[in-house]
Amino acid sequence: MTRKTTGIPGLDSMLQNGFPFPSAVLIAGEPGTGKTTLAVQTLFHGAKEGEKGLYITAISEPQWLVQKFLGSFSFYDQEMVEKGMINFIDLGPSIIKNPSDMLDMIKKKIEQCQPERIVIDPITPMTDLLQWRGETREFMHELFAYLKAFNSLAIITSEMSYDDISHSQESYMVDGVIVLSYPEEEKVRRKFLEVLKMRGTKHTTGRQLIDITDDGLAVQAGLR
Ligand SMILES: Nc1ncnc2c1ncn2[C@@H]1O[C@H](COP(=O)(O)OP(=O)(O)OP(=O)(O)O)[C@@H](O)[C@H]1O
Ligand SMILES: [Mg+2]
Incomplete structure (x- = not known):
C-alpha cells in the first residue's frame, strides 16, 4: 500500500508510516483541539x-x-504559498446564497489546482447549510466519493465531540478517523490524539498525549 507521511512527529509510527494513499481522513474534535494545525501542518509537509x-x-x-494564525507556526512557509505549492481558498459568502452549488464549486477548485493533498476545514458549516434541505447525506456521500476517486490524500475536519463521532455519518464514509480532545481530568486539561480507525492498516489504539507549540502539533515523545 502506498503511504504518505504526515509531518506530525510521532503520528507516522502510530500509522505504520503514514496515511494510506489515496484516502479520506476525518479529523474530529471540539473547538481549539488542534484540527486546523494538524491539517495544515500535513499540507506544508507534503x-x-x-x-x-x-x-x-x-x-x-x-x-x-x-x-x-498559521503564519506564527514554524512549518508555515510563505514561499510555498507564493509559488502556488499551497493554495488557500475561501468559498466565501456565495455558498450561503447557493448551498446546492457547493459540491460543484469544490470540484472546480480541485480540478483547477490538481492537488495531491486536500484539506476541507471544517466541513461542519457546509453540512449545516444543507441540513434544512435534507441534502447533507447526499453531499457528503458525493464529496467523499469524488475525493477518493481523485487519487489524493483528503483531510476533512469536523467540529464534533467524542460522543458525536460514533453515530456521525461522516465517520462511516471515510477511510480513517482521528479524534482530538482535551478532557478535564483532576482539574488539568491536556490534549490528546486518538486514531479511531484507519482502513487497511494496523494502528496504535488509545489516546496519546499531544503538544501544540510554535512548531505545530506533535505526539509526545516517550509515548510514541
Ligand atoms: N504557538 C502555540 N503554542 C502552543 N499552543 C498553541 C500555539 N498555537 C496554537 N496553540 C493551541 O492550539 C489551539 C488552536 O488549534 P487549532 O486552531 O488548530 O484548533 P481547531 O481544532 O482547528 O479549532 P477550531 O475548532 O476553533 O477551528 C489553540 O487553542 C491553542 O490552544
Ligand atoms: Mg480550526
Whole structure:
C-alpha cells in the first residue's frame, strides 16, 4: 500500500508510516483541539516533498484569518504559498446564497489546482447549510466519493465531540478517523490524539498525549 507521511512527529509510527494513499481522513474534535494545525501542518509537509496542497474553507473562518494564525507556526512557509505549492481558498459568502452549488464549486477548485493533498476545514458549516434541505447525506456521500476517486490524500475536519463521532455519518464514509480532545481530568486539561480507525492498516489504539507549540502539533515523545 502506498503511504504518505504526515509531518506530525510521532503520528507516522502510530500509522505504520503514514496515511494510506489515496484516502479520506476525518479529523474530529471540539473547538481549539488542534484540527486546523494538524491539517495544515500535513499540507506544508507534503509541499516540501513536492506535493501540491489545497486548503478549502467556507465562511466560518475567512482564509486570511486562517493564514494569519498559521503564519506564527514554524512549518508555515510563505514561499510555498507564493509559488502556488499551497493554495488557500475561501468559498466565501456565495455558498450561503447557493448551498446546492457547493459540491460543484469544490470540484472546480480541485480540478483547477490538481492537488495531491486536500484539506476541507471544517466541513461542519457546509453540512449545516444543507441540513434544512435534507441534502447533507447526499453531499457528503458525493464529496467523499469524488475525493477518493481523485487519487489524493483528503483531510476533512469536523467540529464534533467524542460522543458525536460514533453515530456521525461522516465517520462511516471515510477511510480513517482521528479524534482530538482535551478532557478535564483532576482539574488539568491536556490534549490528546486518538486514531479511531484507519482502513487497511494496523494502528496504535488509545489516546496519546499531544503538544501544540510554535512548531505545530506533535505526539509526545516517550509515548510514541
Ligand atoms: N504557538 C502555540 N503554542 C502552543 N499552543 C498553541 C500555539 N498555537 C496554537 N496553540 C493551541 O492550539 C489551539 C488552536 O488549534 P487549532 O486552531 O488548530 O484548533 P481547531 O481544532 O482547528 O479549532 P477550531 O475548532 O476553533 O477551528 C489553540 O487553542 C491553542 O490552544
Ligand atoms: Mg480550526
